[in-house]
Amino acid sequence: MEYFVNIVLPIPLERHFTYSITPDEAKILVPGMRVSVPFGKSKIYTGLVLQIHNIPPEVYEAKEIDQILDEFPIVNPIQLQHWEWVANYYMCTLGEVMRSALPSAFLLESETLILRNTDADVDESQLKDDEFLVFEALQHQAVLKVHEVSAIVERKNVLPILNRLLDKNIIYLKEEVYEQYKPKLVKYVKLGKEYLSDDALETLLESLSRAPKQSQVVLSLFQLQGNSQKPISITDLERYSNSSKAVVKALIEKEILEEYHIRKDRVTYDLDENSSIKNLNEYQLKALKDIQVSFKEDKVTLLKGVTSSGKTEVYVKLISEYLEQGKQILYLLPEIALTTQLITRLQEYFGEKISVFHSKYNIQERVEVWNNVLKKVGKAQIVIGARSSLFLPFKDLGLIIVDEEHEGSFKQFDPAPRYHARDAAIVLANLHRSNILLGSATPSIESYYNVHHGKYGFAEINRRFGNVLMPDMELVDFKEALRKRKAKGHFSERLLEEIEESLVNGEQIILFQNRRGFAPVLECLTCGHTPQCSNCDVTLTYHQYKKQLRCHYCGYHTALPESCAACGSPDLDTKGFGTEQVEEEVRTLFPDAKVGRMDLDTTRGKHAYEKIITSFEQQEMDILVGTQMLTKGLDFRNVSLVGVMNADSLLNFPDYRAHEKTYQMLTQVSGRAGRTQKRGKVIIQSYNPYHQILKQVTTGDYDTMYAEQIYEREQYKYPPINRIIKITFKHKNYNTLNEAAEWFSGALRTNFGGTVLGPEFPPISRIRNQYLKNVLVKIDKRESLGRTKRNIKRIEKSFNSISMYRSVRVIYNVDHI
Numbered sequence: 001m002e003y004f005v006n007i008v009l010p011i012p013l014e015r016h017f018t019y020s021i022t023p024d025e026a027k028i029l030v031p032g033m034r035v036s037v038p039f040g041k042s043k044i045y046t047g048l049v050l051q052i053h054n055i056p057p058e059v060y061e062a063k064e065i066d067q068i069l070d071e072f073p074i075v076n077p078i079q080l081q082h083w084e085w086v087a088n089y090y091m092c093t094l095g096e097v098m099r100s101a102l103p104s105a106f107l108l109e110s111e112t113l114i115l116r117n118t119d120a121d122v123d124e125s126q127l128k129d130d131e132f133l134v135f136e137a138l139q140h141q142a143v144l145k146v147h148e149v150s151a152i153v154e155r156k157n158v159l160p161i162l163n164r165l166l167d168k169n170i171i172y173l174k175e176e177v178y179e180q181y182k183p184k185l186v187k188y189v190k191l192g193k194e195y196l197s198d199d200a201l202e203t204l205l206e207s208l209s210r211a212p213k214q215s216q217v218v219l220s221l222f223q224l225q226g227n228s229q230k231p232i233s234i235t236d237l238e239r240y241s242n243s244s245k246a247v248v249k250a251l252i253e254k255e256i257l258e259e260y261h262i263r264k265d266r267v268t269y270d271l272d273e274n275s276s277i278k279n280l281n282e283y284q285l286k287a288l289k290d291i292q293v294s295f296k297e298d299k300v301t302l303l304k305g306v307t308s309s310g311k312t313e314v315y316v317k318l319i320s321e322y323l324e325q326g327k328q329i330l331y332l333l334p335e336i337a338l339t340t341q342l343i344t345r346l347q348e349y350f351g352e353k354i355s356v357f358h359s360k361y362n363i364q365e366r367v368e369v370w371n372n373v374l375k376k377v378g379k380a381q382i383v384i385g386a387r388s389s390l391f392l393p394f395k396d397l398g399l400i401i402v403d404e405e406h407e408g409s410f411k412q413f414d415p416a417p418r419y420h421a422r423d424a425a426i427v428l429a430n431l432h433r434s435n436i437l438l439g440s441a442t443p444s445i446e447s448y449y450n451v452h453h454g455k456y457g458f459a460e461i462n463r464r465f466g467n468v469l470m471p472d473m474e475l476v477d478f479k480e481a482l483r484k485r486k487a488k489g490h491f492s493e494r495l496l497e498e499i500e501e502s503l504v505n506g507e508q509i510i511l512f513q514n515r516r517g518f519a520p521v522l523e524c525l526t527c528g529h530t531p532q533c534s535n536c537d538v539t540l541t542y543h544q545y546k547k548q549l550r551c552h553y554c555g556y557h558t559a560l561p562e563s564c565a566a567c568g569s570p571d572l573d574t575k576g577f578g579t580e581q582v583e584e585e586v587r588t589l590f591p592d593a594k595v596g597r598m599d600l601d602t603t604r605g606k607h608a609y610e611k612i613i614t615s616f617e618q619q620e621m622d623i624l625v626g627t628q629m630l631t632k633g634l635d636f637r638n639v640s641l642v643g644v645m646n647a648d649s650l651l652n653f654p655d656y657r658a659h660e661k662t663y664q665m666l667t668q669v670s671g672r673a674g675r676t677q678k679r680g681k682v683i684i685q686s687y688n689p690y691h692q693i694l695k696q697v698t699t700g701d702y703d704t705m706y707a708e709q710i711y712e713r714e715q716y717k718y719p720p721i722n723r724i725i726k727i728t729f730k731h732k733n734y735n736t737l738n739e740a741a742e743w744f745s746g747a748l749r750t751n752f753g754g755t756v757l758g759p760e761f762p763p764i765s766r767i768r769n770q771y772l773k774n775v776l777v778k779i780d781k782r783e784s785l786g787r788t789k790r791n792i793k794r795i796e797k798s799f800n801s802i803s804m805y806r807s808v809r810v811i812y813n814v815d816h817i
């Protein structure tokens with residue numbers, strides 16, 4: 001009987017591939033194991049086994065696999081099911097999901113490597129031109145791959161050149177299939193087996209009496225073992241006994257000591273006994289109870305608790321319940337909020353049961369966490385991670401917490417799969433039959449909508465912990481301040497007064513300015529008016545090149561006005577101001593204050609973000625200027641004042657979610673003020689202080705905000721009332737792109753009843769020499785999403801059969817936000 005395997009490869013092709021295997025291999029292989037397989041002419045890929053069967057492929061001859069790479073599956077059936085869902089729902093391939101889900105070290109590399117023989121004596125004048133090119137390239141680069149050599153000599157078949165160079169002993173080849181991952185190994189020592197009894201030990205020490213250094217080491221080891229249960233590393237022993245490597249080595253050779261290795265990640269530590277879980281107050285207890293009741297009904301549950309109400313402590317209580325049942329727990333956070341603050345807090349309670357998983361971790365660290373979760377090792381019982389931790393090999397997941405569930409960064413933008421981690425987490429919880437809690441002070445409109453429609457359970461905390469008052473919010477009319485000359489630079493007198501007072505009291509200040517440079521909007525400097533699209537209710541975007549204002553949803557456009565449509569003033573500005581400028585002004589206005597800044601530019605590198613947070617926490621800074629990074633669940637003790645430099649730049653963002661996001665951001669950043677005893681103060685500067693959203697922020701009126709937003713979403717057919725899919729077309733040729741996008745959207749309009757907007761250029765319409773154009777499809781809730789997607793895919797097939805369009809990339813973003 002013939003045997004075959006279906007394999008998924010980490011490439012964006014729809015299908016899986018069938019390879020042939022021997023009967024022996026068929027006995028060993030299980031879905032979820034990796035194999036290396038040949039692909040195309042010369043490539044070798046790592047693939048994942050989906051299925052073992054006896055049906056030969058119809059249209060091609062199955063190749064044999066190269067090698068089996070695992071002894072047991074590294075991916076389990078629930079994961080495969082989950083990946084299938086992600087691929088289906090977000091309209092991408094299983095291979096793309098796999099590439100995003102597996103740490104890259106698991107995707108084995110195979111390439112022929114060419115290295116320079118550094119020992120060779122080379123007479124360059126004897127080299128032919130093409131030989132010299134390769135030789136020269138190898139002076140700059142230690143290793144070349146075959147296809148790189150092709151590019152250098154501009155020829156496809158390079159093997160003859162390489163053969164000549166090999167003959168001349170100038171290069172050598174290295175065929176390498178290697179695992180990139182190597183666990184960190186640490187050397188430990190213990191007393192040899194024969195010396196474990198007291199008697200034996202006594203005799204040993206006697207026999208060592210003439211070797212004082214050696215007996216010193218043995219005694220030290222004994223003492224160290226008495227002090228703690230932890231394994232003793234060779235370095236620790238050397239340090240403690242004050243002896244050299246040679247002495248320890250001699251003892252190991254005599255077999256008095258035994259050396260052994262433990263992978264670094266396996267070392268366990270004792271829990272800190274001092275920090276016990278806090279007792280919840282009555283409001284937290286009530287919320288916990290409501291959550292538990294809702295969990296009993298297997299409902300996704302939303303916890304809405306004002307800032308500093310102690311949501312984290314409620315999570316902690318829940319986590320410890322599931323921990324006791326021996327279940328795994330996943331704590332999802334937006335990438336940006338993965339601060340040491342929260343991790344330290346949880347580690348105090350749960351010690352080394354916690355693993356952290358996110359993109360700033362290196363390959364090794366990710367593989368360690370993966371394997372720990374796979375083997376259900378105690379130290380990975382709780383995983384705190386950003387969105388990609390969803391894809392870890394959980395076996396027995398009991399609870400998922402999605403903290404700051406409203407955060408837009410839970411949605412992956414690029415590359416595929418363009419998934420929303422919150423939504424994918426809900427599906428994952430379903431597959432595991434585990435409970436899932438979404439938490440936020442400012443829930444997303446979607447989640448609250450689901451609560452309203454009975455789909456989700458609900459719990460609420462309306463008070464800050466310790467009955468600290470919500471901060472006192474004050475709106476400052478900046479237009480008025482300018483008119484009355486009560487402003488310096490971008491600071492109103494009111495804000496300056498408050499900063500002064502906080503500084504005098506030795507309290508800290510946060511200044512918030514969210515400037516996102518890539519979507520310029522036109523703003524009247526006199527009245528703050530910004531032109532809106534009449535079809536879409538979003539702010540128009542300024543396109544400098546064409547001197548136009550455009551709606552990037554529907555394509556409505558108008559020439560750049562010479563004066564403001566609202567007040568007639570000719571002073572229109574498109575630049576706005578950013579955090580850097582605010583920092584500069586603060587330094588001039590308050591030369592004695594210590595000022596820091598936190599934005600994308602100052603937080604590159606693995607620990608930069610934590611450093612700024614810690615330094616602010618330790619009160620090494622008085623004033624911290626920053627973007628939305630400041631808003632994420634940070635718990636500072638000494639911040640009494642939060643200043644919002646310009647609320648309008650948020651409100652006028654050209655996006656149907658601008659109002660929702662403004663409410664969330666302002667509420668979150670305000671929530672950093674006055675978290676301990678004294679009531680905090682928030683000053684919000686705006687050209688348009690009567691805007692309903694600003695009123696709702698200052699009164700904490702989430703429900704009115706929600707009602708108004710839902711009304712608008714109904715009017716303009718946006719989520720959560722309708723579903724949307726954004727389709728992006730990408731090509732280097734402007735005309736081809738235009739035609740292709742027209743063709744596609746035309747086909748959509750004929751074939752499909754929903755609303756099709758565009759094609760339209762985004763604010764940045766050309767990236768890396770590729771032009772972009774978007775089409776937005778709005779799908780009525782009553783229509784089947786599945787059918788619509790199948791229709792779109794069918795249109796894509798016909799599209800791809802037109803040779804001119806084949807090179808146009810089509811990118812789907814389902815539930816685009």
Ligand SMILES: Nc1ncnc2c1ncn2[C@@H]1O[C@H](COP(=O)(O)OP(=O)(O)OP(=O)(O)O)[C@@H](O)[C@H]1O
Nearest residue numbers: 278279280281307308309310311312313441465633
């Ligand atoms: N039951 C409790 N006992 C003692 N201290 C508590 C308790 N609950 C919360 N706190 C303290 O109150 C502060 C605010 O709590 P926490 O950070 O959990 O609030 P939060 O709701 O998560 O806030 P945010 O949404 O702003 O992140 C913290 O310093 C926390 O240690």
Ligand SMILES: [Zn+2]
Nearest residue numbers: 533536551554
């Ligand atoms: Zn429009």
